[in-house]
Amino acid sequence: MSKKNSESDSANGVRLDKWLWAARFYKTRGLAKDAIEGGKVDYNGAKGKPSRMVELGALIGLRQGYDDKVVEVLGLNDQRRPATEAQALYQETPESIAARERKAADRKANNGALVSEHRPSKKERRQIHRFKSDVFSGESL
Structure with missing residues (x-):
């Protein structure tokens, strides 16, 4: 050009x-x-x-x-x-900057809550496997 x-x-x-x-x-x-x-x-x-x-x-x-x-x-x-x-x-825009920072702070706060402080017990592991099999078996049908 x-x-x-x-x-x-x-x-x-x-x-x-x-x-x-x-x-x-x-x-x-x-x-x-x-x-x-x-x-x-x-x-x-x-x-x-x-x-x-x-x-x-x-x-x-x-x-x-x-x-x-x-x-x-x-x-x-x-x-x-x-x-x-x-x-x-x-x-x-200033509104965009404020909204982006607010969402980033929310994501950071939520990620901390989702992290487990211990390994799952046998009972918790069974619940996780049961949940995953229910979710994935429903999607494949």
Whole structure:
């Protein structure tokens, strides 16, 4: 792609999959496209499409692992640049940061409660095996 085409694309907008890739949310454009088509990305509250043109000031919601983020578009670029330049393309909303930190604290608190302090006794082991056989036998039918 020539430099002239790249500049005209940025003036008119950039495809959503290309912008997510350039902003380094996903390692490849293919992964960005799959995430969009899988419903993990929305654009201004509506379902996103890979070919949708991103505009300045738009809110993009995306899910990465356990984290849900809402970012505001501050810049457009269709080329993958260093991370410091990519971070200048967006800003995460304060509500999104607070919600993400709250969920992370909840996950951390719940994981501590799920860890057992001892090995299961013979009776507990039988209950675990019974539970697993009931769950898995129901799925295979």
